[in-house]
Amino acid sequence: MKILYINPARLESGMDAIITGAPLSLISIAGMVPEHDAKLFDFKVDKYREKKFRSELNRYDTVAITSMTSQVYSALEVAKMAKDQGCNTIIGGYHPTLVPEFVADHDYVDFTVRGEGEHTFKEIIDYLDGNKNKISIKDIDGISYKNKEGKIIHNSERALEHNLDNFPMPRRDLLKGKLYTYLGTTTRQVETSRGCPHNCKFCCIIKMWRNSNGGTTYRTKSISRIMREIYDVDWKNDFIFFCEDNFTINVKRTHKILDTIIKSGVNTKMRFSCQSRVDTLYNNPVLINKLYKANFRQVFLGIESVHQQSLDAMNKRNTTPAMVRSVVKSLRDKGISIFGGVIIGFPGETKRMVRQNIQNTINLDLDCVQFTPITAFPGTPFYDEMKEKGRITASNYKFYDLFHPMMRTEELTSKDFLQLVAEAYAAFYLKGWIIRRAKEYLNPFGKFNWMLGSLGRLVKQGIIGGLGMLYSQGITTKVISDELKNKVELMKDIDISYAAFKSIASQNDKKIKTFSQEKMEVVSEQT
Numbered sequence: 001m002k003i004l005y006i007n008p009a010r011l012e013s014g015m016d017a018i019i020t021g022a023p024l025s026l027i028s029i030a031g032m033v034p035e036h037d038a039k040l041f042d043f044k045v046d047k048y049r050e051k052k053f054r055s056e057l058n059r060y061d062t063v064a065i066t067s068m069t070s071q072v073y074s075a076l077e078v079a080k081m082a083k084d085q086g087c088n089t090i091i092g093g094y095h096p097t098l099v100p101e102f103v104a105d106h107d108y109v110d111f112t113v114r115g116e117g118e119h120t121f122k123e124i125i126d127y128l129d130g131n132k133n134k135i136s137i138k139d140i141d142g143i144s145y146k147n148k149e150g151k152i153i154h155n156s157e158r159a160l161e162h163n164l165d166n167f168p169m170p171r172r173d174l175l176k177g178k179l180y181t182y183l184g185t186t187t188r189q190v191e192t193s194r195g196c197p198h199n200c201k202f203c204c205i206i207k208m209w210r211n212s213n214g215g216t217t218y219r220t221k222s223i224s225r226i227m228r229e230i231y232d233v234d235w236k237n238d239f240i241f242f243c244e245d246n247f248t249i250n251v252k253r254t255h256k257i258l259d260t261i262i263k264s265g266v267n268t269k270m271r272f273s274c275q276s277r278v279d280t281l282y283n284n285p286v287l288i289n290k291l292y293k294a295n296f297r298q299v300f301l302g303i304e305s306v307h308q309q310s311l312d313a314m315n316k317r318n319t320t321p322a323m324v325r326s327v328v329k330s331l332r333d334k335g336i337s338i339f340g341g342v343i344i345g346f347p348g349e350t351k352r353m354v355r356q357n358i359q360n361t362i363n364l365d366l367d368c369v370q371f372t373p374i375t376a377f378p379g380t381p382f383y384d385e386m387k388e389k390g391r392i393t394a395s396n397y398k399f400y401d402l403f404h405p406m407m408r409t410e411e412l413t414s415k416d417f418l419q420l421v422a423e424a425y426a427a428f429y430l431k432g433w434i435i436r437r438a439k440e441y442l443n444p445f446g447k448f449n450w451m452l453g454s455l456g457r458l459v460k461q462g463i464i465g466g467l468g469m470l471y472s473q474g475i476t477t478k479v480i481s482d483e484l485k486n487k488v489e490l491m492k493d494i495d496i497s498y499a500a501f502k503s504i505a506s507q508n509d510k511k512i513k514t515f516s517q518e519k520m521e522v523v524s525e526q527t
């Protein structure tokens with residue numbers, strides 16, 4: 001069978017302007033059916049011409065499409081084109097998992113895949129390929145589809161694979177010749193674990209990797225498997241990005257991975273980046289030194305808010321703004337650049353509080369920041385809560401791209417959100433950010449001199465692409481409010497000093513102890 005794997009549509013706004021990540025989802029499921037012809041078409045990096053694309057579809061029996069929420073219309077459009085050309089159509093990923101009935105309702109989608117894709121995909125392909133193992137569609141767990149009467153059927157949940165090492169290696173050969181970049185550097189992704197034991201209010205990871213009781217799961221690959229994956233990557237790239245949401249969940253395991261990287265000498269040939277959490281790095285400062293030694297030079301951190309009330313309410317009560325400041329300083333002192341995620345307008349935050357959050361982010365002097373209007377992804381309890389309160393303002397999934405507002409809060413209207421996101425980007429990026437970064441990155445003796453080799457791409461993608469995106473959205477310095485301009489007055493009631501931290505930390509002690517992870521299940525931890 002000939003299978004075309006498709007990563008649909010590049011988004012016009014948000015991170016797509018500065019980052020193009022390889023679709024690890026598609027190359028992972030492709031690894032399950034190596035006997036079939038495979039090609040990857042990635043709208044983010046491949047040139048799209050409708051006529052040529054349609055004739056390309058003609059050559060394939062089946063298309064396998066991945067979709068996040070904001071990509072779903074484009075995924076459906078591609079599925080329709082493929083059906084017109086007579087292909088079987090399969091869609092999986094975040095949106096099909098979170099809201100399967102929305103995807104399955106379209107007649108041109110044959111299979112909507114919920115949750116972990118590997119086993120389900122293999123069974124669908126076997127089924128389509130002449131029903132080799134005499135599988136009936138009813139027996140394929142983890143799919144939703146329309147029956148002959150047009151009724152949507154949701155088959156049973158797909159059980160999670162117990163041991164992630166059992167999955168074949170991702171088909172990295174399908175990425176050959178494709179250029180994926182992360183803030184100017186060329187990057188390939190490696191996944192070392194799935195799931196997360198935390199429970200941040202706004203996150204949809206829990207639903208994606210839940211067990212059959214609906215509880216959170218966390219599974220890891222063994223160190224030897226991780227090293228195999230590292231060696232499998234095309235080393236012409238500048239970076240390997242450990243792409244799971246939280247690479248450092250299990251500190252002991254993280255140490256083991258880093259020690260192995262250092263011992264193998266891979267760190268002298270390749271740089272690494274990962275996503276982590278402030279509380280983990282704060283409580284384990286040795287980890288920062290080891291990350292540096294292992295040649296980690298970029299870390300993504302969820303900074304979220306300078307307001308403890310928001311951190312508490314979003315289930316990040318183990319983090320304080322003072323801890324954020326301390327971790328940011330430790331990482332940057334080492335020459336590790338930080339990409340921060342900041343939430344604009346968590347419920348309870350007034351316009352003034354949001355502006356304080358923006359100013360605090362500027363003061364932190366992060367390398368790069370994504371300002372996200374608080375977003376409730378459909379299919380999560382947070383979304384249901386906001387819907388019940390009448391707070392959802394956008395039903396068009398296009399706006400669930402972490403750039404546009406999709407909801408309002410008691411304190412802020414959609415218009416306020418648009419204004420505050422625009423102010424945040426303008427104040428952070430358009431007021432001296434280029435000069436500050438240039439001073440650091442262009443210094444051949446400085447801590448960030450490792451950026452020198454990537455400067456051409458950084459200027460093209462990060463600066464021209466990123467700033468171009470902002471201007472195309474009407475974001476200029478004119479949008480910055482007087483309240484945000486008046487820094488001293490704005491920040492006078494914000495105290496992120498050590499003393500304030502101590503008092504908050506002791507208040508939080510009790511909460512930390514009661515922080516419940518009872519629903520979390522470590523399905524398997526390979527070492």
Ligand code: B12
Nearest residue numbers: 014015021022024025064065066068069092093116117402
């Ligand atoms: C790495 C990453 C990125 C990278 C690369 C993404 C890419 N597609 O190449 C970058 C940084 C570019 C990125 C950007 C964005 N991201 Co992102 N990203 C991730 C992250 C951390 C890991 C993704 C990954 O590779 N996982 C490993 C693979 C193996 O897992 P998987 O993708 O889930 O695939 C499995 C199943 O979903 C399923 N499956 C998936 N597709 C298909 C298709 C078929 C046919 C089948 C059968 C099965 C199947 O099978 C796979 C194997 O089990 C996830 C969070 C996470 N932990 O997954 C967020 C996440 C997916 N991103 C998210 C978002 C919102 C975005 C942005 C919109 C942010 C922004 N403001 O710009 C953009 C969108 C960019 C775009 N157009 O693709 C959200 C999506 C939420 C949602 N409901 O849509 C997530 C969940 C983060 C979060 N916690 O909220 N992202």
Ligand code: SF4
Nearest residue numbers: 196198199200203245
């Ligand atoms: S730590 Fe990250 S992945 Fe885990 S629940 Fe919070 S936001 Fe989601």
